[in-house]
Amino acid sequence: MATTTPIAETRTAGQGETPGADGTVTAGKTVTAAAAHAARIEHVSKSFAGPAGQQLVLDDISLDVAPGEFVTLLGASGCGKSTLLNLVAGLDRPTAGTVTTDGRPALMFQEHALFPWLSAGKNIELALKLRGVPKSERRGKAEELLELVRLKGAYGKRVHELSGGMRQRVAMARALAQESQLLLMDEPFAALDAITRDVLHDELTRIWRETKLSVLFVTHNVGEAVRLAERVVLLSSRPGRVAREWTVGIPHPRRIEDTAVAELSVEITEELRGEIRRHGQH
Numbered sequence: 001m002a003t004t005t006p007i008a009e010t011r012t013a014g015q016g017e018t019p020g021a022d023g024t025v026t027a028g029k030t031v032t033a034a035a036a037h038a039a040r041i042e043h044v045s046k047s048f049a050g051p052a053g054q055q056l057v058l059d060d061i062s063l064d065v066a067p068g069e070f071v072t073l074l075g076a077s078g079c080g081k082s083t084l085l086n087l088v089a090g091l092d093r094p095t096a097g098t099v100t101t102d103g104r105p106a107l108m109f110q111e112h113a114l115f116p117w118l119s120a121g122k123n124i125e126l127a128l129k130l131r132g133v134p135k136s137e138r139r140g141k142a143e144e145l146l147e148l149v150r151l152k153g154a155y156g157k158r159v160h161e162l163s164g165g166m167r168q169r170v171a172m173a174r175a176l177a178q179e180s181q182l183l184l185m186d187e188p189f190a191a192l193d194a195i196t197r198d199v200l201h202d203e204l205t206r207i208w209r210e211t212k213l214s215v216l217f218v219t220h221n222v223g224e225a226v227r228l229a230e231r232v233v234l235l236s237s238r239p240g241r242v243a244r245e246w247t248v249g250i251p252h253p254r255r256i257e258d259t260a261v262a263e264l265s266v267e268i269t270e271e272l273r274g275e276i277r278r279h280g281q282h
């Protein structure tokens, strides 16, 4: 029997629409079973005012992320990946088009942005508090989340006592504390060394499979995109458009050096090089 689940669908206002105080238009919506999309980007364009007038950064982008899907957004530096992610996050508004998400997404960036004066556990508890979790439940939930990111026992550790990889694990736990259906990640592992990054790729894949979250992951690292995603979306530059998409049917666990991963990475790199030759890098 089909279940009816009320969800809050958050849509970022396009030009000509009036957003609420937080910059979004929120429509309470009742749908049958799960939402059809974790994120829906429809004909989105974005311009910024620059010294030479309006600069068109994103041009008519349409892209869906299905519930439970892992999509990587790949492209040359400056092609507009972060701009698009910010629009999905509701941090900015499109110049044209609409962005719809299944609830408010959780965010994770290259910089962990943890509060250094709080312990790992208290950083997570703060996210739980903002979500309205009662005080009596926060400690237990924070410990569970630390266990999920394999940091059992790190509850009382201060940020300066943690390695770069551990900080990103805490940042991941804090993002998961929001219990969003959609996790937006902007190069979260770019500042880590190759070995730590490789380990965190495995962890993220495990957590994604366990939680069945939808993930939209921005990177300019082709190997990372292929290692993680079910679908890789390549953006062109000047302005950013969807240049090509690949469905990655390679079973997990994947390794960068696996033949299928390496072959697809070579194919995508060639395409990316072509994009850079055609449009330059900014």
Ligand SMILES: Nc1ncnc2c1ncn2[C@@H]1O[C@H](COP(=O)(O)OP(=O)(O)OP(=O)(O)O)[C@@H](O)[C@H]1O
Pocket: 048, 049, 057, 075, 076, 077, 078, 079, 080, 081, 082, 083, 084, 220, 282
């Ligand atoms: N708030 C802003 N005001 C003006 N221009 C902006 C703003 N945000 C981004 N841009 C411009 O938009 C373009 C795309 O930037 P964006 O950061 O989205 O690219 P990116 O693909 O994420 O790059 P990278 O991989 O280097 O992080 C750049 O030319 C940037 O200068």
